[in-house]
Amino acid sequence: MALAETEIPTASVSADTALDGRFGPAVALSCRECGARYDLGPSFACIECFGPLEVAYDFGRVTREQIAAGPASIWRYRALLPVPDGVAARPNMAPGWTRLVNAGNLARELGLRSLHVKDDSGNPTHSFKDRVVAIAVEAARNFGFHTLSCSSTGNLAGAVTAAAARAGLDACVFIPADLEQAKIVMASVYGGRLVGIEGTYDDVNRFCSELIGDELGERWGFVNVNLRPYYAEGSKTLAYEIAEQLGWRIPDQIVVPVASGSQLTKIDKGFKELIALGLVEERPYRIFAAQAEGCSPVSAAYKAGQDVIRPVRPDTIAKSLAIGNPADGPYVLDIARRTGGAVEDVTDAEIVDAIRLLARTEGIFAETAGGVTVGVLRKLVAEGRLDPDAETVVLNTGDGLKTLDAVAGEARPTAVIRPSLDEFRSVIA
Amino acid sequence: MALAETEIPTASVSADTALDGRFGPAVALSCRECGARYDLGPSFACIECFGPLEVAYDFGRVTREQIAAGPASIWRYRALLPVPDGVAARPNMAPGWTRLVNAGNLARELGLRSLHVKDDSGNPTHSFKDRVVAIAVEAARNFGFHTLSCSSTGNLAGAVTAAAARAGLDACVFIPADLEQAKIVMASVYGGRLVGIEGTYDDVNRFCSELIGDELGERWGFVNVNLRPYYAEGSKTLAYEIAEQLGWRIPDQIVVPVASGSQLTKIDKGFKELIALGLVEERPYRIFAAQAEGCSPVSAAYKAGQDVIRPVRPDTIAKSLAIGNPADGPYVLDIARRTGGAVEDVTDAEIVDAIRLLARTEGIFAETAGGVTVGVLRKLVAEGRLDPDAETVVLNTGDGLKTLDAVAGEARPTAVIRPSLDEFRSVIA
Known part of the structure; x- marks a missing residue:
């Protein structure tokens, strides 16, 4: 059963939900510091020791043949990821299987x-960010988040806004304002909201942590904050x-x-x-x-x-x-x-x-x-x-x-000439 | 047998050469206008009627299973292309099999x-140009050309210089001087020579036709001129x-x-x-x-x-x-x-x-x-x-x-703000 749209998904989902296959072989979140276990939910820090949470699995049997028969994308490894078995058929970016x-x-x-x-x-x-975002998108869907967000040094912002566009989710992403033009154009062309922050990435990151504690951002899926345990698995x-x-x-x-x-x-x-x-x-x-x-x-x-x-x-x-x-x-x-x-x-x-x-x-x-x-x-x-x-x-x-x-500065034409063999001879001599 | 390095490859190669497998299932060049047939060579126009030449094949039997067992690149179709059977193992860009x-x-x-x-x-x-260039590189190797060249609107120049770098060939490519910066940087970063021509693409193209008739360019493989019949097959x-x-x-x-x-x-x-x-x-x-x-x-x-x-x-x-x-x-x-x-x-x-x-x-x-x-x-x-x-x-x-x-002009940040929730509230309202 999907979470109702009005429910605020701060609590973790029940064990039953985990077992309905929406998270594939994932069974819990576990603390990387103290080992405490939690139900699968949009949480990222241990309540006991504030350590980071990561996804724990019960894999069962996985074979090379089963993987090789899968698609030419990360979904060939779906049996090793916190995603449902039918993930490849949902609208997503299908990243991976790069050269x-x-x-x-x-x-x-x-x-x-x-x-x-x-x-x-x-x-x-x-960029490799398409891998991690693809997993985060599935988690966002599972938790009923309708807006995807992130702090980003550029690549992630483009990956999030593109994936959100294709998945039919809203996006609102945050970057340092002084990034390369290509990353700024790419992060805004897909139609989500792109907000430049005057400061470093670490300033952007702190801002997002504040935002997630505020009512403005509490129902958003921040791929590298409250969805981080899933995201990172990519x-x-x-x-x-x-x-x-x-x-x-x-x-x-x-x-x-x-x-x-x-x-x-x-x-x-x-x-x-x-x-x-x-x-x-x-x-x-x-x-x-x-x-x-x-x-x-x-x-x-x-x-x-x-x-x-x-x-x-x-x-x-x-x-x-x-x-x-x-x-x-x-x-x-x-x-x-x-x-x-x-x-x-x-x-x-x-x-x-x-x-x-x-x-x-x-x-x-x-x-x-x-x-x-x-x-x-x-x-x-x-x-x-x-x-x-x-x-x-x-x-x-x-x-x-x-x-x-x-x-x-150095990757420039060897020469610029008029279309004449004589001019060409003079520049390649 | 490879062509000697000192031989000027204007004549077509012999039928024996074609049959040693270096061109895979390709058996001849044929004129698209009058149907005249020629041995496989670095030729592009019919001597009879000046019509364009294209590659003719004798395919034999090709199955879906054979193709599906191939690599995740255009080389899965090598049985349908003018390339040798072992092409996937040679240093090339392995393009294709895109989403x-x-x-x-x-x-x-x-x-x-x-x-x-x-x-x-x-x-x-x-860009799709990697597909056509990959076939041209194989033809260049077969004909003993050591320099790859082209006239280009930008994408092709980058594809040629990249492929030449990886294949260990020299490159000298020609573009209109007023192209987008990204295409200029990309076409020069791989280390070949990039020459900007003051004029349109059609001026660049005419210049290359002159160059190929000159001793400067006569031993070069112009992917979209004297290698065009192979190139186009990509x-x-x-x-x-x-x-x-x-x-x-x-x-x-x-x-x-x-x-x-x-x-x-x-x-x-x-x-x-x-x-x-x-x-x-x-x-x-x-x-x-x-x-x-x-x-x-x-x-x-x-x-x-x-x-x-x-x-x-x-x-x-x-x-x-x-x-x-x-x-x-x-x-x-x-x-x-x-x-x-x-x-x-x-x-x-x-x-x-x-x-x-x-x-x-x-x-x-x-x-x-x-x-x-x-x-x-x-x-x-x-x-x-x-x-x-x-x-x-x-x-x-x-x-x-x-x-x-x-x-x-339109793909820009929604807003640029200091890292403050109040400022964010004011811009997303």
Whole structure:
């Protein structure tokens, strides 16, 4: 039974509701700190210890064949996600199943034996955010929310407004007012409300936390606040796809960007689930976290050997990673240390170089966030901290068309001429 | 045996070469006007009558199962394309297998029973050009060309330079100097040479024809000139994918954009091949051609009941369709008339409206070319020239991020505020 439209969905839904299949194999929310369990609901923090909640499952049997028979989208993994079995038939963006590019040219240039780029610029709004939003949309429907909202560094705002348009939901999203033009146009073209906030992403985020406590926002689905436990699960599909596309094998090493840190923790969770379900062989893997130097609170803590993340005020061209107070930072430190990975950062100049490097070797035009991961990959190889003989995957989570300014200064015509062979001869000599 | 690097590949290759599998099922080039046949070579015009050449095949048996077992790219149709059997393993962009979106919201708004959007913005460089370039790259390799070139309205330049980077070929591409910034950055970021020409696309095209006759360009593979017969075949994959994604069925009606007209003719060819091979049931289908009013030479000829296309000087925001002297225009007229379709055009204002319409109903942010097809679709439905009860497909061939200026004037934040609930209340009231 759907929630009545007038009901205010602050309480969690009953166990019966969870069991009617609307959340697929998900059975509860559990606290990542103290393990307390809650019924599935639009909640995100533990009442006992204020720790973050995450989705807990009872998977049953899941086979490779069952997955392979599914659609060319994240819905092939619906048996591993908090969504109903018929999710693929509902109007949604059907993101995922993006290319895993065998990056032989870049591997040779860096001195690696085997390198793949997981290229999430192929998603509908050209960033990995379509994955997480698609799960949040299903949760919003289940909880009877009619307005989707978020705080965003840009990519998420576009993903939310697009998904809301297609799902028939209202949208009202919040961004720092100084974002790239492409992200602003994209976030407003789909027809939802887009509100620019004078301030940093962290200011926007604080504003949204206030809003959700106010009657104005209390019946809204904030994908990265009250729907966050569901939303975050979408990032697991990156792990699933990489493993399946490698022929059901977890790579030895993976380089992942860190904004809030959520994506990295969910990739780790995804790999663990595949192992637990017997879908891949158990083997050690190392997760490397990548930040921009101008917003590197996790990298700074890692290098200082600390467990506490000290918030920073971001100043980097990698705006999609510019979260100065990353919620999942401590978990990122844990995972990097536990798996034998590392956390590293690169300068804005190194980011631009890495964007050019990836473009001219593999024909992939990455967002600044992709420059961060490829730049960190290059740095780790150069410093001997990444095994050059091990199978490596690097993530590109966004699209260069959204951060044109980063490379516009150097990515220009070789020459501009009149249509004359003589002029052409003179410029190519 | 590969052509020696010093050999000038103006002559056609021998029949033996064709039969070694490097061109897959392709067996010859044939003249579309007089039917004269030639060995497979880097030729594009009939020596007898100057008609355009196209690829002729000997397909043998091709099954649905064989195709479905292939990769999630155009290479699943390699048995229907002039490429070798092992093409998927070579470094290329692996384009295609883009989403066919069930556009229920847009259908309802227009009053159609069934509408799908074939969304080619999901290709690696976000336009359908990746499809045609991928085939041209294979032909270039077969003919021993080391430099890829083209005249382009923007999308093609990016597709060529990206594909060349990944394939390890040099690139030198030509565009009108006044293109959108996104297309200029994209076409130069991959590291090839990008030359802006002061003039229209038709000036650029004439310049390239001169260049190919000059010793400077005689050993270059111009994807849309001397490799055109191969290149053009890539558009057939749009027809194949649409049919397969509909459950192996040809739609009743399809709306296709017209620049040179090549894409439309190849979609027709693709449908015919599927019927001839028994992969789909034979049924009538109607092909509708869409142009921007500011560059509508084919539409003008159609409306005037003429067979001859009178070239125009383009003036439209739909720059990717701004070809004033479309090579395949007469074939487009033929096909629209033969299938019971039509050729129609829309104004720049209607293009912008249609971009917004598609975005707010389906979450798809189309390039101006997508505004042209959706705008023409809307016009044809409103005028009762399209059957509202018949299964309809409309093409979006490019990405809104490349033509931001078209909508930047209206796609803006609802408001910009300080992070305060009071300010927010005042702007959403």
